[in-house]
Amino acid sequence: MKARVTIMLKTGVLDPQGEAIRHALGNLGFKGVEGVRQGKVIELDLAATDPAAAEAEVGRMCEALLANTVIESWRVEIL
Template sequence: MKARVTVMLKNGVLDPQGEAIRHALGTLGFSGVDGVRQGKVIELDLAGTDKAAAEAEVASMCEKLLANTVIESYRVEIL
């Protein structure tokens, strides 16, 4: 079983990497981009077969290591 975790900065938290990407896109001629939020995707290969247990375990991983929950939010998908 696979899990995909998407981690993004929370709304209201400054995103300097996103702003750098937005600026670079403008420099390359892509003028219609008003904002960019940059995040990360983490894919996990899990040994278990219980979807609910896997989702709970991955959420625990996010709370403890994969996301800084003070400034980041996360979304877990079991694939």
């Protein structure tokens, strides 16, 4: 079973990488981009067979290691 975790900065947390991307897009001629939020995607191969248990376990992984829970939020998809 596979899981995909999407991690993003929480609303209100400054995103300097996102701002740098927005600025670079403007310099390349892509007008109209008013904001960019940059995040990360982590894909996991799991031995689990129960989707609900796998999702709960990946959530615990996020809280323990994969995400900085103070400034980041995450979403888990079981594929």
